[in-house]
Amino acid sequence: MDAFLNTFFNFEIMAQALPLLLKGAFMTLKLCSVVILCGLIGGLGLALAALSPNKLLKWVSVVWIDFFRAFPPLVLLVFVYSGLPFAGIKMSPFMAVVVAFFLNNSAYFAEVFRAGIKSIPRGQSEAARATGLSTAQAMFHVILPQAVRNVLPDLLSNTVEVVKLTSLASVVSLSELLYSANMARSVTYNASPLVLAAGLYLLVLWPLVRVTSRYQRGLAVN
Amino acid sequence: MNADRTMLEITALEKRFDQTEVLKNIDLRVREGEMVFVIGPSGSGKSTMLRCCNRLEEPTSGAIMIDGQRITDIPRRDLDRMRLKVGMVFQGFHLYPHMSVVKNVMLAQTKALKRPAAEAEARALEMLDQVGLRHKADAMPNELSGGQQQRVAIARALALDPKVMLFDEPTSALDPELVGSVLKVMKDLRAKGMTMLVVSHEMAFAREAADRVIFMDGGYVVEQGTPDEVFGNPKSDRLKSFLARVLNTDEDAA
Ligand SMILES: Nc1ncnc2c1ncn2[C@@H]1O[C@H](COP(=O)(O)OP(=O)(O)OP(=O)(O)O)[C@@H](O)[C@H]1O
Ligand SMILES: [Mg+2]
Numbered sequence: 001m002d003a004f005l006n007t008f009f010n011f012e013i014m015a016q017a018l019p020l021l022l023k024g025a026f027m028t029l030k031l032c033s034v035v036i037l038c039g040l041i042g043g044l045g046l047a048l049a050a051l052s053p054n055k056l057l058k059w060v061s062v063v064w065i066d067f068f069r070a071f072p073p074l075v076l077l078v079f080v081y082s083g084l085p086f087a088g089i090k091m092s093p094f095m096a097v098v099v100a101f102f103l104n105n106s107a108y109f110a111e112v113f114r115a116g117i118k119s120i121p122r123g124q125s126e127a128a129r130a131t132g133l134s135t136a137q138a139m140f141h142v143i144l145p146q147a148v149r150n151v152l153p154d155l156l157s158n159t160v161e162v163v164k165l166t167s168l169a170s171v172v173s174l175s176e177l178l179y180s181a182n183m184a185r186s187v188t189y190n191a192s193p194l195v196l197a198a199g200l201y202l203l204v205l206w207p208l209v210r211v212t213s214r215y216q217r218g219l220a221v222n
Numbered sequence: 223m224n225a226d227r228t229m230l231e232i233t234a235l236e237k238r239f240d241q242t243e244v245l246k247n248i249d250l251r252v253r254e255g256e257m258v259f260v261i262g263p264s265g266s267g268k269s270t271m272l273r274c275c276n277r278l279e280e281p282t283s284g285a286i287m288i289d290g291q292r293i294t295d296i297p298r299r300d301l302d303r304m305r306l307k308v309g310m311v312f313q314g315f316h317l318y319p320h321m322s323v324v325k326n327v328m329l330a331q332t333k334a335l336k337r338p339a340a341e342a343e344a345r346a347l348e349m350l351d352q353v354g355l356r357h358k359a360d361a362m363p364n365e366l367s368g369g370q371q372q373r374v375a376i377a378r379a380l381a382l383d384p385k386v387m388l389f390d391e392p393t394s395a396l397d398p399e400l401v402g403s404v405l406k407v408m409k410d411l412r413a414k415g416m417t418m419l420v421v422s423h424e425m426a427f428a429r430e431a432a433d434r435v436i437f438m439d440g441g442y443v444v445e446q447g448t449p450d451e452v453f454g455n456p457k458s459d460r461l462k463s464f465l466a467r468v469l470n471t472d473e474d475a476a
Binding site: 123124129130142149 | 276278302303305306308309310312314316317318319320329330333334335375378379382
């Protein structure tokens, strides 16, 4: 029992590793912010393109969305980081992670936005257009606010996925939370830093998951 | 107001959806300040005709003049300005559920008409007053009855100072006891001189309040005249059988 506690819950080692892990956690947060922000904007753009009356634009964006939703994110990351240099495109680990996860994540957000926009009855945009609002004004003032409200739980759970996804960045030696914890483990020959990292992930994700399912229940009730 | 001035004129309007020809040849005129009712069986193209008048539907051929402007010739990018002159009220109200009542009435004023917010708000409250709902200005649409929602929808259209109001079965989705409040607003509007084209199944109201009634069937205007002519002395067999049908069901419902 003592051996178990000493290997997994050694507070002395945790305390030693904490500064390094907090630095990693900060990197994870930075990654998440950039990927989620770009993903939201890119996803909205893709969703609007996929719903556009322009056939070519629509077709291209639908294929784009499907492709990057189907493509495994880890494969995508390795390809961007280690494959693209063969084509002369070299990126820092941070940039490679941002690019790969942006491609993956914006496709997921696009799908969520698209479902949200399609859930709004046609009468809403017709009423808006009939009062002289342009297509864009009707979209931004009438359709999108309702659409976002309808898919808020999905947007939130997608955000949770991004936080989990960023742990894959350790494979390109980006010192985010998981990578830092693993470093600390190999230096200390002790698993406690990994447990601490898991704890930090849960600290951020658990409230998010709670909010999501609470919101989902709220929608079901209404 | 010049009672002989034509406010809305439809000439040889035709509308086809793919292969189905919904409007075959519609001619119709509404003078300034007139309230004209359109009746006819389901599927006869009444809504389609109305929706052509603000180009929510693109006419296949023919011409529509509104307030001296040939709106069928307007390029797509200029449609928004034209639509400010043509108010439309739908069967399903279509209020924006995420905005308060007063914001519903302000939105197009500030975004399409570019009125300053304070002016738009004053105008919105004035219009809500006109439909008897000023006290609901800060309510959300889902807190209102159907009749109240429809009156807000009317205020929303009126706030843009339209030249013509189009109504597509404005009371069909309402519980019978709420119909009266909407009809009253329409009657007040007529007294104020608003030009109105109304698709409706409210035969009693048409008889009492309409200046003229138009009977549509199979994509044509089959018969038109004063309410007394159309209801009291129908000429075509199609109108006779239509009236027999709807008046019968009215009695059944009563
Ligand atoms: N967007 C569309 N695409 C194809 N067909 C359509 C479309 N809109 C209407 N139609 C068809 O046009 C015909 C006329 O429809 P419309 O809604 O104008 O009739 P209506 O007289 O308003 O009927 P109701 O009294 O039931 O409202 C119907 O047969 C309908 O199926
Ligand atoms: Mg109809």
